[in-house]
Amino acid sequence: MKEELNIDWAKLPFGYLRTDYNVRATFCDGKWSDIEVSDSETINIHMAATALHYGQEIFEGLKAFRGVDGKIRVFRMRDNARRLRESAEGLKMQPVPEDLFCEMVKKVVKLNERFVPPYGSGASLYIRPLEIGMTASVGVRTSSEYLFMILVSPVGPYFKTGFGLTNICIMREYDRVAPKGTGRWKVGGNYAASLGAGEHAHELGYSAVLYLDPKEKKYLDECGPANFFAIKDGKYITPASESILPSITNMSLQQIAKDMGIEVEARHIPVEELAEVQEAAACGTAAVASPIGEIDDLDNGTKYVIARDGKPGPVTTKLYNALRAIQLGEAPDIHGWNTIIE
Ligand SMILES: *Cc1c(COP(=O)(O)O)cnc(C)c1O
Numbered sequence: 001m002k003e004e005l006n007i008d009w010a011k012l013p014f015g016y017l018r019t020d021y022n023v024r025a026t027f028c029d030g031k032w033s034d035i036e037v038s039d040s041e042t043i044n045i046h047m048a049a050t051a052l053h054y055g056q057e058i059f060e061g062l063k064a065f066r067g068v069d070g071k072i073r074v075f076r077m078r079d080n081a082r083r084l085r086e087s088a089e090g091l092k093m094q095p096v097p098e099d100l101f102c103e104m105v106k107k108v109v110k111l112n113e114r115f116v117p118p119y120g121s122g123a124s125l126y127i128r129p130l131e132i133g134m135t136a137s138v139g140v141r142t143s144s145e146y147l148f149m150i151l152v153s154p155v156g157p158y159f160k161t162g163f164g165l166t167n168i169c170i171m172r173e174y175d176r177v178a179p180k181g182t183g184r185w186k187v188g189g190n191y192a193a194s195l196g197a198g199e200h201a202h203e204l205g206y207s208a209v210l211y212l213d214p215k216e217k218k219y220l221d222e223c224g225p226a227n228f229f230a231i232k233d234g235k236y237i238t239p240a241s242e243s244i245l246p247s248i249t250n251m252s253l254q255q256i257a258k259d260m261g262i263e264v265e266a267r268h269i270p271v272e273e274l275a276e277v278q279e280a281a282a283c284g285t286a287a288v289a290s291p292i293g294e295i296d297d298l299d300n301g302t303k304y305v306i307a308r309d310g311k312p313g314p315v316t317t318k319l320y321n322a323l324r325a326i327q328l329g330e331a332p333d334i335h336g337w338n339t340i341i342e
Contacts, residue, residue: 005114009121012156014286019152021111023104026134027094027146035104037111043147048136050143056133057188058087061285062248064109064125064152064341066116067329073338074127075285075327077105079248084129087185092142093133100148101129102339108150109341115154119328122157126285158287163320165293165307166207168224168282170271171197172217172299176243179215183222183243190245191225198224208282210295212271213241219268223282226290229253230269230306231279231315240266249283249323255335256322262315271297274304279313289320 002020024036024043050056060080065073081101088095105127109116117123129150133143174197177183177190194209201209201224208224220228220239227247229238236257238250254264274280280292291312295304307313312320325331326338 002114007117007154009117009123009154010157011160012117012123012154014126014155014158015153017115017153019112019115019154021108022149022151023108023111024147024149025096025100025104027148032097032100032148035100035107037107043149045132045134045147046136048138050133050135050137050141053138054133054140055187055189055192056091056093056143057130058084058091058093059128059130059186059188060084061186062105062127062129063155063285063327064116064127065327065329066119068119069329070119071329072109072113072116072341073327073329074105074109074341076248076252076337077102077339079251080105080129083186083246083248084131087187088131090182090185091187093131094143094146096129096131096148104148104150105129106339106341108152112152113341115152117154122159123154125152126155127152155286158290163291163312163317165291165310165312167205167294167296168208168210168292169201169204169206170210170212170295170297170299171200172212174200174209174211175214176211176222177214179213179243181214181243183214184245186245194225204298206296207290213239213268214243218270220271220274223292226282226284226287229281229283229289230274230277231313232273232277234315235263235265236315236319237265237267237269237277239269241268247284249285249288252323252337253283253289253319256319256326259334260318260322274306277304277306279316280306281312281316288323289316291316
């Protein structure tokens, strides 16, 4: 008998909370093992494993929601399976078969069903798949053995005090990734490379850095660990570049925008174009969309005031609500994005 849960769902942070189980599979001798269910929070790893020395680590992030009908829905897990495979190919790691990925997601959610927050709490179950190179090697090479595992943790609502604005900044002294580097893959090392810039931005009172393209520093790239979009004269515009991680939230918002008859442009966006946008937001699984109040270019003193009335814009709000409604089973899932956990 497990102890009863005593969680204040609405006050949960976006952090790690122990659940009952995680699931694991190992790649060894040229094949993937059966799925192992574990209740241990630790892993055994050789001190010379390539993940620890040469950064062979990739991950994913997705969520499960308790819907209005009480059913549990996982959002777009096939797309995360595909993206993890692309990241593996990028880092010369063993790709996890997409079917194995999906089976493990369903299994880990089912096993931890009691940690899926109730409908209406604003909280959700965060699902974190990761893959690491396990082979001991002091020479630089790829692993022949891999561990793929999925842990979950209930996380609280991103906007504890309501859908609010944050300010971000531009600082040309930092790049998150290189022009033809690993930016398009979900690699732990990209995050390591961004921690200094992120901390600097926080010290100055900003929630994130809006990176410019690392080659020319002319165009908008990513917004901290999230994609960026803006609303300009009724159009949804979002940067297209090979150093951006293709956000599944961004793809979903673009689709919803099109469904609403909003034109979508994925293209290079020059920094100065920020003066002509009416709304802007960072987007990703954690927050869906996080509206931006002001963007300060710290290198030349330009302040782009986006939300002139101090409130999230109407289009961003509409897109945010529409996506949330699909995740919570309140609106029809016309694109087949949800997997219901039976
Ligand atoms: C995960 C991630 C995102 C958001 O992707 P989603 O699939 O929407 O969660 C955006 N940028 C970076 C760098 C990321 O790692």
